[in-house]
Amino acid sequence: MYFYYALPSLLAPHLVNLVVVSLATSATVSGKEAARWRRIASMAMAVVAGIDVWSVSTYNHGANARATRPSDLDMYFWTSRALRPVALGVLNLAIAALIYVSSTNRLFVSPVDPATRVAAVTRQLLATKSKMSAVGIIKNTSLRDEDLRTRTAAYWTHEGRLMREVMEDREVVEGINDALANRIQIQAITQDAENYALNMLPDLKPVVPVAKVG
Structure with a gap:
């Protein structure tokens, strides 16, 4: 009866x-990185609360009635009252660590879906x-x-006049x-420039194929 009180x-x-x-762990407050742990955090809180209630309800409180010395008394309720916030603090620390490692992509990295990547590329374009x-x-x-x-x-x-004057200087020449x-490889630079031009400009092909005579 006293347990319900x-x-x-x-x-x-x-x-x-x-x-x-x-x-x-709300998406509004902490973003989607923390919101992914909201369900797990709620379940962990419920499990801890259930264990706490179960341990208190099943404790044999009548054992202290048979104690003959103060050292034989079991200070269970005082101990549980002191350890309860410690357990909640450890649980909160674990949840915070999970949020940190996942939001910084150290662990539990979730790949970006193709739609999000396409949208990001479209925005950049x-x-x-x-x-x-x-x-x-x-x-x-x-x-x-x-x-x-x-x-x-x-x-x-x-x-143009300034560059001509600079290029006519003997030390510059x-x-x-x-x-x-x-020091400079002209052939490599020429090849890079040609490849860049070919990649940037479209391939100029005749629209109508040229007919061969004969």
């Missing part, structure tokens, strides 16, 4: 801890397309505006000749 105070720490862990469109708009604006077109032409004229002769 003590049951609310016995379950109170477990219920409070369950509410806290449920909030900590759209962002790149938007940037290229912005560059095209800026280029068209600079070419259509007379003042900007004049400033652009003046810049490239100055740049000697450095370029030394690099071309000893």
Whole structure:
């Protein structure tokens, strides 16, 4: 009979801890990385609460009635009351460790589904397309505006004259000749440029096949 009176105070720490862990593993609060452990955490809390209630309900409290010395008394209820928050703390620490190792991809890594990857690539392509469109708009604006077109032409004229002056310097010419002769592999650079051009430009094939005569 007294067990039922003590049951609310016995379950109170477990219920409070369950509410806290449920909030900590909520997708709104901690994201989907923590939400994947919400069901396991709730089940673990229920198991711990069940073990606690079962151990208290099955404890033979009448054994202390036969004790003749204080040292023979079993301080079970005081011990369980002290160990209850310790057990809940250890359980919370284990759940936090699981959330940490899974959210940092150290353990329990779940592969990204193809739909999510396709959506991410699509977003990147759209962002790149938007940037290229912005560059095209800026280029068209600079070419259509007379003042900007004049400033652009003046810049490239100055740049060309400056580069010609630099390339006519004797030390620069000697450095370029030394690099071309000893350090730079022109054939490899040419091959890389050709491969890049072939990959970037479409394969120009005739739409209508050429008929052979004869």
